[in-house]
Amino acid sequence: MDKNGLIVDLQDVSFSYPGRAPVLDELNLSFYGGDRMGLMGPNGSGKTTLFHVIMGLLKRSSGRMDIFGRPINERQDFREVRQRIGLLFQDADDQLFSPTVLEDVAFGPLNLGKSQEEAKTIALRTLQSLGLAGFEDRITYKLSGGEKRLVSLATVMAMEPEILLLDEPTTGLDEPTEKRLVEILQGLDLSYILVSHNIDFLMKTTDFITYMSYGKISLDEEAIPHTHVHVHRHGRYDHRHNNSGPHGKKQ
Amino acid sequence: MIGAEFESGESFVQRLDPRVKIVAVLLFSVVVAVSNRFEVLLLGLAVGLCIMLLARVPMRQLVRRLIPVNAFVLFLWIFLPFTLKGEPFFSIGPLVGSHEGLLYATRISIKSNAIMLVLIALVASTSILTLGHAMHELRVPQKIVHLFFFTYRYIHVIYREYLRSVNAMKVRGFRPRTNVHTYKTFAYLVGMLVVRSSDRAQRVHNAMLCRGFRGKLYSLRQFSMKTADVISLVVMLAIVVTMGVLEWIRMV
Numbered sequence: 001m002d003k004n005g006l007i008v009d010l011q012d013v014s015f016s017y018p019g020r021a022p023v024l025d026e027l028n029l030s031f032y033g034g035d036r037m038g039l040m041g042p043n044g045s046g047k048t049t050l051f052h053v054i055m056g057l058l059k060r061s062s063g064r065m066d067i068f069g070r071p072i073n074e075r076q077d078f079r080e081v082r083q084r085i086g087l088l089f090q091d092a093d094d095q096l097f098s099p100t101v102l103e104d105v106a107f108g109p110l111n112l113g114k115s116q117e118e119a120k121t122i123a124l125r126t127l128q129s130l131g132l133a134g135f136e137d138r139i140t141y142k143l144s145g146g147e148k149r150l151v152s153l154a155t156v157m158a159m160e161p162e163i164l165l166l167d168e169p170t171t172g173l174d175e176p177t178e179k180r181l182v183e184i185l186q187g188l189d190l191s192y193i194l195v196s197h198n199i200d201f202l203m204k205t206t207d208f209i210t211y212m213s214y215g216k217i218s219l220d221e222e223a224i225p226h227t228h229v230h231v232h233r234h235g236r237y238d239h240r241h242n243n244s245g246p247h248g249k250k251q
Numbered sequence: 252m253i254g255a256e257f258e259s260g261e262s263f264v265q266r267l268d269p270r271v272k273i274v275a276v277l278l279f280s281v282v283v284a285v286s287n288r289f290e291v292l293l294l295g296l297a298v299g300l301c302i303m304l305l306a307r308v309p310m311r312q313l314v315r316r317l318i319p320v321n322a323f324v325l326f327l328w329i330f331l332p333f334t335l336k337g338e339p340f341f342s343i344g345p346l347v348g349s350h351e352g353l354l355y356a357t358r359i360s361i362k363s364n365a366i367m368l369v370l371i372a373l374v375a376s377t378s379i380l381t382l383g384h385a386m387h388e389l390r391v392p393q394k395i396v397h398l399f400f401f402t403y404r405y406i407h408v409i410y411r412e413y414l415r416s417v418n419a420m421k422v423r424g425f426r427p428r429t430n431v432h433t434y435k436t437f438a439y440l441v442g443m444l445v446v447r448s449s450d451r452a453q454r455v456h457n458a459m460l461c462r463g464f465r466g467k468l469y470s471l472r473q474f475s476m477k478t479a480d481v482i483s484l485v486v487m488l489a490i491v492v493t494m495g496v497l498e499w500i501r502m503v
Contacts, residue, residue, distance in 0.1 A: 057457045079463070087461045093408050094454040099380050099400065106471055111463030116471055141407045159462060 005033050006069070007163060007191070008054065013063030014215075015046075015053055023049045025215030026063065031163075031193065038202035039195045041212030047195045048090065050212070051165045055087050083112060086161035090168050092148035093141075101127070101143070101151050102136035108159040126158040127151075130184060146177035153184070164192035170201050264306035265376040268480040269385035275487040276373045280366045282491050286498045292361040294497070298490055299368030306372035313371060320367050324360045331356040379403045384472045397468060405455075409448055416440050 008031035016022035023046040031037065041047055052058040054067070056078030065072045067081050089095045098104035105123035114122065127135055130150055135143075143151060149169060156164065170178050178201065185192070185205045196202050202209050210217050264272070283295040303313065332340070337351030377385075383403070387396045420436065427433045456464075 052457070055457075055461055057460065082461050082463060087458075089454065089458050091454065094451065095458045097401065097404055097455050097459065099383075099404055103471055107459075107464075107469075108462040110469040110471075111465065111467075116469070116473075119469075120471060141404065155462065 007031055007033050007067065009064075009066040010054075011064040011066075013053065013060050013065060015049055015058060015060050022061075022215055024053065024060070027216055029217055031191070033162075033191055035191050035193075035208075036206045037193045038206035038209035039193055039212055039217070040197065040199070040202065040209060041195075045212045046215045047212055048167055050217075051087055051167055051193075051195070054165065055082060055085065083159065084161055085163045085165060086156035086159055088152055088156050088164065088166045088169055090171065092145070092152040095152040095155060096140040096143075096148060099139060100136070101132075101138045101140055101154075104140055104151065105136075105154050105158045108155060112159065122158050122160075123154075126154045130154050130157065131180070145172050146174060149173060149177070150180070150184075153181075162191065164188075164190055166192060166194045166196075168195055168197070170196055170198050262305065262307040262376065263479075264302065264372060266479070267376075267483055268474055268476055269377050269381045270389055270474060271476070271480045271484045271487075272373050272377060273382070273385055273389060275484065275491075276369050278491045279369055279487065282494050282498070283362055283365050286362075286494060287358065288498050288501050289358075289361075291494050291498045292358060292365065294490075294494055295365040296361050296368075299365040299372075303368045303372045306376045308371055308375045312375060316371050317364070317367060320363050321360075324356075324363055327359055328356045331359075381472070384470050385474065387470055388474055393468070400468070405448075405451070408451070409444060412447055413440075413444055416443060 008029060010027060010029040012026040012028065013024055014022050014026055015024040023044075027046075027050065029050075039047055039050075049058060053060050054065075056072070056075070068084065070077070072078065072081060096104050098107060102120070102123055105126055106119040109119040109122045110116070124133075124136060127133055130153060132147075132150055132154060135147070135151065138147075140148070140151070149172075153169070169181060173181065182201065182204050185194075194202065194206055199209075208219070210219050212218075279295070279298070283292065286292055286295070332348035332352035333346050335349050335352035335355055337349035339347045340350040340353060341348045374382075379399075380403075383396055383399050386399065387393075417440070420440070425436060427437075
C-alpha cells in the first residue's frame, strides 16, 4: 500500500434519509496510508453512516469520493473498495451469519475467488493470528459476546484488507477482552478508522482523534489543560499532588 | 427450537453419507405416503423401527419428537370414524363409527409414524450443516439451501429477541388475559419481531456485501461415497421397490 499517500478522499459528501435533516453535511475527510484515526461524536452524528457511504452500502446524495486514487461512483467501483477496505459492524450477530466459525471466516476469501483449500488455510491462519486457534468448529451463535467480536474481526481480516473501518468495537466487551483488542490493534500493520465513545481505548489504539458532529468532521488538536479529581484517605491534608499545599508549591 | 443434540455420536447411520440418507428417506416417505395396503404399511413401520434402532436415537428424544405428530393423529381417531361413511362398526349414543373410518385412521397412524421414525433417525444422526451441504450437493436449488442455512443461523437470534421483548413486558407487569390490551400487546410483539428481523436481514446482507458476496455461497465440505454408503443405498432402494411392487400388485 501507498504509505502516507492519500487513500480516502471525501469532498463535500452529503447524505440524508428522505424527509430528514442531512446526516452527512458536506463532509470532508482525507485519510492517508498509515493513519490510525479515532472518530468520536455523539449518537446520531453520522459516524456509522459515514462508514456505510464509504463502503457503498448507502448512496451519497452529493459530493466527490476518491478511494485509492480513483473516483468512486458506480456499483462496480465499490467491488474493489470492499476488497481493500474491511468494515467491522457494530453488531457481531450481523456479521457472523454462517453456522460455524470456519465457514464464516472463509466466506470472504471464497468470494474473492480462492479455492476451498486456500480459503481454509487463510481462515485458520487468521484465527491463529488473533489468538482464536481451535475456534474453527465452534457454532457462531453459541459464542460469547467477546468471542463473537473477535471472530467478526477475523472474518474481516481474512479478506486481507488494507484499511479497516471499525464501528464501536468495544461496546459490550469486558475489560480483558477490550485489552486483548487493544493488543491486537496495536500489533496490526494496518491503517484504520476507529469509531468509539471510549476515549481511553482511542488514546491507546490511535494516533489522533477527530470529532464528528452535525454531519461534519473536525480535527480535535487543541490541548486543553485539565485536572483530575481523585479520592483517597487523608486527602484533606496537603500533600504532593495538591497544588495549594506546601508540597505542591515546591514543584 | 432446532436441536442438534447427538449429531456427534458414532452409530452406523451417523457415519453414512448424508446424501444417501436424504435420498433414502425421501423415496421411502413417498412410497409409504401413497401406499394403502396394510402389509406394505406394516413393512414400512418395521423398516422405520429398524433404521431408528440402527441410528441409536435416545428414547427420550424419540418420544419428544413423536408426541406432536401423534397428538395430531389422535384428533383423526376422534373424528374420522364418525365422519367417513361406511359400514357401522360401533356406536356411542347417537354417534356411529364406521369400519372404513377406523381403517383409515389406522393407516394414517402407521404411515405418519413410519415416516417420522426415519425422519427422526435422519435429523438425529446428521448435523443441520451437513444436511444443508448435502442438499447443495444433491443439486437442491441454491435459494432453498440458503433459506435453510439462514433459518438455522438466525432462528436463535430471533428467538432471543422474542425472549427479550417478553421479559421487557413481564418486568412491567404484563400478564396475558383475555382482553383487547393483551391482543394488542401480542400484536405489537409480533410486529416488532417482523420489523427487527427485516432490519437484521438488511444488515446481514450489507455485511455480506462488504465481504464480496455475489449471490453464491461456497461450501468447504466434500463428501465421498464409501462401500458402506453404496450398500446401504442399494438395500434401501430394494426395500422401497419391494414396497412399491407389493402395493402395485394389489392395484392390478
